[in-house]
Amino acid sequence: LGLRASVFATLADKIRHPPAGFLPLHIGDTCLPPPEAARLDRLDWSRAPNPYPYSHPAGLPELLEHLAGRLAEVWGFQGMVPERLQITCGATHALSCAARTVLNPGDEVLILAPFWPLIPGVLSSAGLVAVQVPFSDRLYADPGCSVVDLLAPYLSARTAALYFASPNNPDGKVLSRGQVEALAEFALRHDLWVFSDEVYQDYVYDGRSHLSIASLPDMAERTLAVFSFSKSYGLAGARVGYVAGPADVMGHLRRVANHSVYNVSAAMQYVALQALRHGQAFLEEARRTYLEARRLLVEGLAGARFPLPEGGAYLWLELDSEEAAWELVDRALQQGLALAPGEAFGRDYKHCLRLCFTAAPPAEVARAAAILRPLLGLG
Numbered sequence: 128l129g130l131r132a133s134v135f136a137t138l139a140d141k142i143r144h145p146p147a148g149f150l151p152l153h154i155g156d157t158c159l160p161p162p163e164a165a166r167l168d169r170l171d172w173s174r175a176p177n178p179y180p181y182s183h184p185a186g187l188p189e190l191l192e193h194l195a196g197r198l199a200e201v202w203g204f205q206g207m208v209p210e211r212l213q214i215t216c217g218a219t220h221a222l223s224c225a226a227r228t229v230l231n232p233g234d235e236v237l238i239l240a241p242f243w244p245l246i247p248g249v250l251s252s253a254g255l256v257a258v259q260v261p262f263s264d265r266l267y268a269d270p271g272c273s274v275v276d277l278l279a280p281y282l283s284a285r286t287a288a289l290y291f292a293s294p295n296n297p298d299g300k301v302l303s304r305g306q307v308e309a310l311a312e313f314a315l316r317h318d319l320w321v322f323s324d325e326v327y328q329d330y331v332y333d334g335r336s337h338l339s340i341a342s343l344p345d346m347a348e349r350t351l352a353v354f355s356f357s358k359s360y361g362l363a364g365a366r367v368g369y370v371a372g373p374a375d376v377m378g379h380l381r382r383v384a385n386h387s388v389y390n391v392s393a394a395m396q397y398v399a400l401q402a403l404r405h406g407q408a409f410l411e412e413a414r415r416t417y418l419e420a421r422r423l424l425v426e427g428l429a430g431a432r433f434p435l436p437e438g439g440a441y442l443w444l445e446l447d448s449e450e451a452a453w454e455l456v457d458r459a460l461q462q463g464l465a466l467a468p469g470e471a472f473g474r475d476y477k478h479c480l481r482l483c484f485t486a487a488p489p490a491e492v493a494r495a496a497a498i499l500r501p502l503l504g505l506g
């Protein structure tokens with residue numbers, strides 16, 4: 128299948144015995160507890176669906192209705208109805224179902240790099256070929272550069288789809304309207320499916336806004352957009368995500384989902400529903416907390432090389448070489464700070480490192496920056 132052990136496994140070996148005050152900035156996590164209404168000890172279980180038997184494989188009807196309404200009202204999805212949604216075991220399962228539904232083994236998928244580390248394996252385990260396209264680092268370096276020029280060299284007769292995340296993991300790039308439109312035009316011209324990873328849609332900073340490619344003209348028919356409660360509401364352990372797609376493929380996607388997990392835990396879907404109903408204050412508090420953490424990290428690392436993250440949860444540091452990056456990982460670990468090595472995020476990024484600024488409270492993130500400054504030679 129071409130599935131390789133992740134660098135996170137190597138890292139986990141090195142972190143067997145974390146010291147007191149350990150700073151786990153290598154993983155994509157949040158320091159915040161989920162919205163109060165969604166916590167297991169606060170839920171009114173008398174109103175919850177019976178969690179013990181199998182539940183409807185598409186998802187809880189009430190959750191599907193809420194999500195369809197939100198996608199239509201907040202994110203501009205035209206004609207969104209519950210029938211065009213499938214609840215999945217996180218966005219990971221959503222992407223796996225999407226790829227297995229519309230593609231055939233041997234098809235190539237352009238994955239815009241640097242990328243979320245699991246995507247190559249999600250695709251290769253479905254018999255697909257992930258083709259890495261250096262992308263958002265190029266856009267940071269030159270916001271005016273042509274999206275089509277970046278993609279075109281990687282097209283082949285077997286290219287069938289395009290995968291990208293905005294905001295992006297690991298570099299926080301939020302695509303502008305013009306860039307999303309250019310991707311849409313490219314997909315239309317070359318008749319590609321689009322897997323639009325929108326799991327960080329709620330975390331976009333500095334007055335920018337999130338634009339779903341599925342909301343652009345003629346794109347709903349060729350886009351499978353994936354979302355997650357993991358990032359939006361700090362519910363990664365609940366494993367609830369969803370995928371929105373064109374009506375005519377959702378029947379098949381449902382069968383793929385049914386044959387992989389049957390139904391997602393009804394108890395956890397109820398947790399997600401409660402987060403959705405009552406989570407507005409959480410979203411606002413999380414944005415404030417993450418922005419403060421980003422500010423402290425960016426200030427603390429002034430003089431280092433990184434783009435200002437435009438959204439999401441990560442800062443993407445550039446070093447001089449792969450050796451320098453691994454040396455920094457090791458030296459930071461000795462001081463109780465874990466960072467994610469760049470090689471997890473694409474072939475061309477072994478000299479980079481990712482720090483998650485949402486995984487610890489802002490003051491702890493500032494402490495991480497203080498540990499890193501001398502290691503980066505910043506004095």
Ligand SMILES: Cc1ncc(COP(=O)(O)O)c(C=O)c1O
Nearest residue numbers: 155217218219243292296355357
């Ligand atoms: C860009 C991106 N997509 C998908 C996922 C997977 O999310 P989930 O926990 O919903 O499977 C992550 C998790 O880190 C992510 O960063």
